[in-house]
Amino acid sequence: MRFTRFVRHMLVPSWRVDRAFTPEVMAAIELAVQDSEAxxxxxxxxxxxxxLDFPALLQxxxxxxxxxxxxxxxxxxDTEENTGVLIYVQWLDRRVEIVADRGIARRVPQADWDAVCRRLEMAFREGRYGPGAVEAVRAVGELLAGPFPARGDNPDELPNRPVRL
Incomplete structure (x- = not known):
């Protein structure tokens, strides 16, 4: 384990994340998810x-x-067609990961997800948290629209609200 990573995770207060992901930014992300899923x-x-917590860092x-x-x-x-996608931001490590369910992973190449992650990381380095996150949601939506276009019955199976862990 790198000492600097350990110190950063143990000593940086959680409110630092809240300064980047304000309620307004979280609302913009939620709206982007809702619009995309249509x-x-x-x-x-x-x-x-x-x-991350101490045990996770030790591991x-x-x-x-x-x-x-x-x-x-x-x-x-937990979706009917196995079409769930998670955009995960590990803020202190400045890493973004996209995890796609098996229904999507077979149809969208990993390189496409990786490209979205790197663009979002770049936006974060530039301090563009809200716009970067909204752009990433839109990019994921574009990747999904090709193989999984909306139909007349397009249920909203998961919450659109972003999660602060």
């Missing part, structure tokens, strides 16, 4: 997490494995 049959969840949990855990915890997999 154009496809996928279900998008957005989760942002500040620091060397990285952003990808944490994203998979959050995907399961938020039940993003």
């Amino acid at each position: 154009r496809h049959r996928g279900e998008i969840r957005f989760a942002v997490e500040g620091g 060397g949990v990285d952003a990808r494995s944490r994203a998979v855990d959050v995907f399961a915890h938020l039940r993003v997999w």
Whole structure:
């Protein structure tokens, strides 16, 4: 475990994340998810997490494995067509991961998800938290609209509200 990572996760207060992801930013993300889901049959969840806890740090949990855990915890997999997608932000490590359910993973290449992650990380480096997150949700929606276009019966199976972990 890198000492600087450990110190950062243990000492940076959680309110630092709240300064970047204000209620207005979270509302904009929620609206972007809602608008996006009107154009496809996928279900998008957005989760942002500040620091990891002590046991996770000792185990060397990285952003990808944490994203998979959050995907399961938020039940993003629990959709009729297996079309759930999680955009996970590990704020202190400045990492973004997208986890797509098996119905989507077969139809959208991993390289496309990775490209969205890197663009969002770049926006965050520039301090564009709200606009970057909204752009990422829209990009995920575009990737979903091709193989999973909306139909007349397009239920909203998962909450649109972003989660602050």
